[in-house]
Amino acid sequence: MNITQEKIDNLNSVVKVSIKPEDYRDRVEKAIKSQAKKAKLPGFRPGMVPPSHIKKMYGKSILVDEINNLLNDSLNNYITENKLDVLGQPLPKVDESKEFNWDYNDEFEFDYELGLAPEFELSFSEKDTLPYYQIKIDAETLESRVKNIRKSYGKMTNPEVSAEDDILYSELTQLSPDGSVFEGGISSTASVRLDLIKDEEIKKALIGLKKDDVTELDIQKAFANDAAQISKLLNIGEDDARDLQSKFRLTVKNVNRLEEADLDQEFFDKLFGKDAVKTEEEFKEKITAELESMVMQNADQKLNNDIIGFGLQKFNLELPDEFLKRWLKATNQNITEEELENGYSDFARNLRWTLIENKLMKENSLEVKYEDVFEAAKQRLDAQFRMYSPQALPEDQLAQYTVQFLQNKENANKVFEDVKTAKVLDYLKTVITLDKKEIEYNKFLELN
Template sequence: MNISHENIDEINAVITVDLTPEDYNPQVDKAIKEQAKKAKLPGFRPGMVPVSHIRRTYGKALLFDEVNRLVSDKINQYISDNKLEILGQPLPKEDDKNDYNWDFQDTFSFHYEIGLAPQFEVPFNEKTTFTEYVVKADEETLESRIKNLRRSYGKMTNPDIAEDGDVLYAELKQVDSEGKEIEGGVVNTASVRTDLVDDKKIKKSLVGLKKDDEVTIDLKKAFKSTADIARMLGVKEEDVEALTTSTFKLTVKNINRLEEAELTEDFYNKLFGEGTVKSEAEFREKVKEEVESMLVQNATQKLQNDMYLKGLESVKVDFPEAFLKRWLKATNPEIKDDELEEGFADFLKNLKWTLIENRIITQNGLEVKYEEVLALAKERIAAQVKMYSPGQEATDQQLSQYAVQLLGDKEQANRLFDEVKALKVFDHLRGVVKLEKKEIEYNKFLEL
């Protein structure tokens, strides 16, 4: 057997595998004997089918399978031994059209195209500077959080007069330009949330309404979301798009208001535990701390994204695009040409960042351990338990059991592995680059 590779250029190469009968016949003979032991054929006792019969009947198929298996194994071993950093997987050359007899005496020569990873320097060092934002809760964000907390522990009332933020339980009837009900038009009774009304003039017309009051509004003008309009009318979203007119007469049946909880010690105890918070000032400070702790994740995501963009911008390389497109189509036969072209630029961006990550991991001896992936799986499961079963907590033994089951799914395991790898690279880069801390209010941070 002879195996070698020839570089076409810096990012494309061809691997050639030459096989003689002496290379493949021992494996083929072994496969034929194993098949003879397992074969159940008419006229023969189980396991007693003559090898010669198996060779005549199934020989070429077994020869084909064993040659392909041998070639695949040897190519993978060659790539590993020669430390070739390839992209995708080797593909048979399209013009490799040798016509073989498959008679156990052929000398085979197979040619496989490979895409090579481009060479580059990792663009991060002690001189690379990033801004690490310390996000502070601005007054608007703080007030919004406090309002949501008070509403979550509030009570429902039915006031006589509607205010902004109330929910109107109302009958909606489709009308024409003169305000007359359309025969066969859409009619439905539903909850109309005034806080979702986008048009200021329409919102003002809903404030001050009382039970049995009527007002005519254009739903498509009032609400940006087609889904919200479909819910109110009890129809599908495509039916909303097909409406001949979106003008409706709204008749108030009832007014619902969620009154905010009062700032009392009982309210503070429900939120933070007995005796933790005793005054409004302490309450506001506690909420501010919690909001800013949540904003740490936003700042971390910003820093990660800035590093990602810096990597993409700094690494100028070419990729074997023709090979990669062929490989993508070979591994995703259902993909259409226009779909491939549409997503190819994003594919190359992700590929470039993956190469940067892998280079950082290799050069710095970083390692993703199973225990770390397992710990992340347990963390994700614990968060789901908390979300869907408030007040309940799974034991560490239960979390471990569920995590092992989750990692049994190859797709989930790969996703979690990639997450751990990304975190390792990010933590490493934080220790390498220069970080300049900068305080910023959340509303200004969002503008970034």
């Protein structure tokens, strides 16, 4: 057997595999004898079918299988022995001019395209500087949070006239293009929250309404074509809501208002326990601390994203794009050209970062151990269970669920990749310079 490589450029090459009869005859004869021992054919005792009979009946298909096995083994060994860093998998080149007799005397030649990973040197250092934001809660964000909490513990009232953020308990009736009621059309009784109205002009028109007032509502414009919201209001399917063009008559049945809870000791005790907070100032300090703890995750996530973006830009790795597109098409036969083109940039970006990650792992002896994956999966499951019950699962039961979760290969691979990324990012945070900058939360949001 002879295997040669022809480099097209730094990212693409073609491997030629030449196979002679002496390379495959022994494998084929062995496979035929093995098949003869297992075969159950009429007129022959089990295990006593002559190999010549098997060769006559199934010889060609066995030959094809063994040539394919030989090709796969030889190609994989060649890639390993020559330390080729391939992307995707080798793609066979179809040559219509080549015809084989498959008669045990053929000489075969097969060509495979390879996509090669780009060569690059890592150069992260302390000279690389990225901002690490220390988020402070601004007055507007604090007041908004305080308002929401007070409303959560407030009470419902029924004012005579609607104001901003009120809820209009209304009857919605579908109208014809001429403004008359559409006979047999949609009719629904629903709570219309003014804070969800996207169009400011429509929202303004719904302020100042009283019980039994009637107005016309362009529902698509009011909710910015949000099919999910419209379907919920009208009690129809999302597809129907998406296609709906009619306007609606809105008849106010009642005006509801959620009054904010008083900032008194009873309210503080409900939130934090008896006498843990005694003044409005202490209450706001508590809420500020909770918010800053929450938004710290936002700052960490932004730093992680910035490190990845910085690394991708710093090295700007070239990829064998055309080869990778052909490989994606070959391994995802149902994918359309449009889907391939639209999704390729994200695929390429992820692949570039994976190459950087793998090189950092190798050159800095970073490891992902099973206990790291297990602990990450356990924390993830614990967080999911706590969404449904504040009481934590017993440790042994959580561990059992984690084992079951990781038995799914897709789950295990996903957690492994997440842990690997976290290890790489944690390492890079010790190498590059993090320029700590204080910023108010509302200004931080403008950065994203």
